[in-house]
Amino acid sequence: MRKRIIIDALILLAAGGLLWAVFTYLPIFSVNKDSFTVSIDTEEKIGKLLTTNVLESEKEVKNPDLDTAVAIIGNRLVKSIGLTDFNYHFRVLYNSQINAFTLPGGNIFIYSGLIKFTKSPEELAAVIAHEIGHAEKRHVINRLEKEFGLTVMFSILTGNNGTIINEISRTATSAVFDRKQESEADDYAFQLLEKAKIDPLAFAALFRRINDEHGTNSLDFSILRTHPDNNSRIKASMEYKTAAGFKSEPFADIDWKKVRAAVSDSI
Numbered sequence: 153m154r155k156r157i158i159i160d161a162l163i164l165l166a167a168g169g170l171l172w173a174v175f176t177y178l179p180i181f182s183v184n185k186d187s188f189t190v191s192i193d194t195e196e197k198i199g200k201l202l203t204t205n206v207l208e209s210e211k212e213v214k215n216p217d218l219d220t221a222v223a224i225i226g227n228r229l230v231k232s233i234g235l236t237d238f239n240y241h242f243r244v245l246y247n248s249q250i251n252a253f254t255l256p257g258g259n260i261f262i263y264s265g266l267i268k269f270t271k272s273p274e275e276l277a278a279v280i281a282h283e284i285g286h287a288e289k290r291h292v293i294n295r296l297e298k299e300f301g302l303t304v305m306f307s308i309l310t311g312n313n314g315t316i317i318n319e320i321s322r323t324a325t326s327a328v329f330d331r332k333q334e335s336e337a338d339d340y341a342f343q344l345l346e347k348a349k350i351d352p353l354a355f356a357a358l359f360r361r362i363n364d365e366h367g368t369n370s371l372d373f374s375i376l377r378t379h380p381d382n383n384s385r386i387k388a389s390m391e392y393k394t395a396a397g398f399k400s401e402p403f404a405d406i407d408w409k410k411v412r413a414a415v416s417d418s419i
Contacts, residue, residue, distance in 0.1 A: 190256075190305065192237045195293045197309055198320075199257025203241075205321040206261065213244040213264050215414040221406045222262070225277045229284060232348035238287060242280065244415070250362070253325050254283045256293040261325075264415035271361070273403040273411070274354035278345060282355070285340030291333045292324055299323055338385055342392040349401040356389035 190198070226242040238258030247263040254260050260283045262276070270276045286292060297305060300320060308317050329337070342352040359382055 189290065190293050190297055190302070194306070194309070195290070196238070196257035198293070198296075198305065199255050199259050201308055201317060202255045202321045202324055203257075203259045205317050206245075206255070206325065207243075211246045213246055213415060217407070217410040218244060218267070218414040221273060221403075221408075221411045222276075224403060224406060225273055225280060226260075228348045228350075229277060229281055229344060232344055233284070233288070236288065240284070240287075252279050252283050254286045254292055255324050256296070258284075258287050260284070260287070267415045268412055269362075270358060270412075271408075272354065273406045273408055274350050274400075275358040277348070277350050278341060278352070278355035278358060281341035281344045281348075281350075282337050284344060285337030286329070286333070288340060289333070289336050291329055291337065295329070296320060296324060334385070335388075338388055342389065346392075346394050346398060349399070351400040352389055352392050352394065356386045359386050359389075 222242050222244060226240060230236070230240050236258075240258040240260065242260050242262065244262045244264055244267065248265040249263045250266050250269050252260065252262045252266055260280060262280070266279065267276060270279075300323075304316060305320075307313060308320065338355075341355065345352045345354070363382060363386070
């Protein structure tokens with residue numbers, strides 16, 4: 153009897169060790185303080201698939217002035233992140249909507265309508281910083297995991313199921329986050345903008361102008377549908393306190409009139 157108890161104990165110990173090894177070393181999962189989630193490596197692979205899917209259905213805007221401006225803004229923000237798991241990619245799509253969205257793996261898409269509406273590179277930087285916040289907090293991949301489950305998520309990596317990829321892509325590009333996630337992305341954006349020497353008030357300036365020109369509930373502005381509670385977010389931006397001695401640095405190398413002109417024909 154005693155021998156049997158010892159054997160059972162050893163089996164349980166071995167099983168526990170196996171489970172620990174699986175969740176520690178296999179790349180499919182990584183440990184998050186809240187829950188198990190998709191690993192960075194797997195997220196990047198999913199992001200590439202979804203990016204390819206988007207670029208097959210929507211046309212990317214290519215213009216030297218636009219490409220240079222987005223690269224300058226994106227690079228300044230990314231350099232200010234510090235350590236990050238992602239290689240960020242910024243793309244502009246022909247679309248009249250005032251919006252931007254993030255796909256897994258640090259793939260950020262900006263609609264030409266948003267660029268045309270902005271009055272300065274700082275306003276676009278504020279939106280991009282917010283989208284980087286969603287990426288760094290891994291809001292998109294976690295939402296997709298909850299929406300579709302791990303089995304479906306991993307199935308697109310092992311088989312080219314266009315229907316599933318299309319469905320996941322539609323969900324990702326129209327992601328509506330809860331208030332906690334929006335608040336997290338906003339707070340991250342304010343801090344990132346400050347680190348990049350960009351005035352966080354640019355965030356409030358953009359959203360206040362949307363309110364003034366089109367109202368808080370305008371269905372013409374996709375960014376209002378996907379980023380609710382506009383007034384409180386403006387208030388948070390205006391109340392954000394930068395460090396003593398903070399001084400913003402303008403994007404001296406960007407001619408914003410040329411950048412906006414570059415997208416005018418796309419709308």
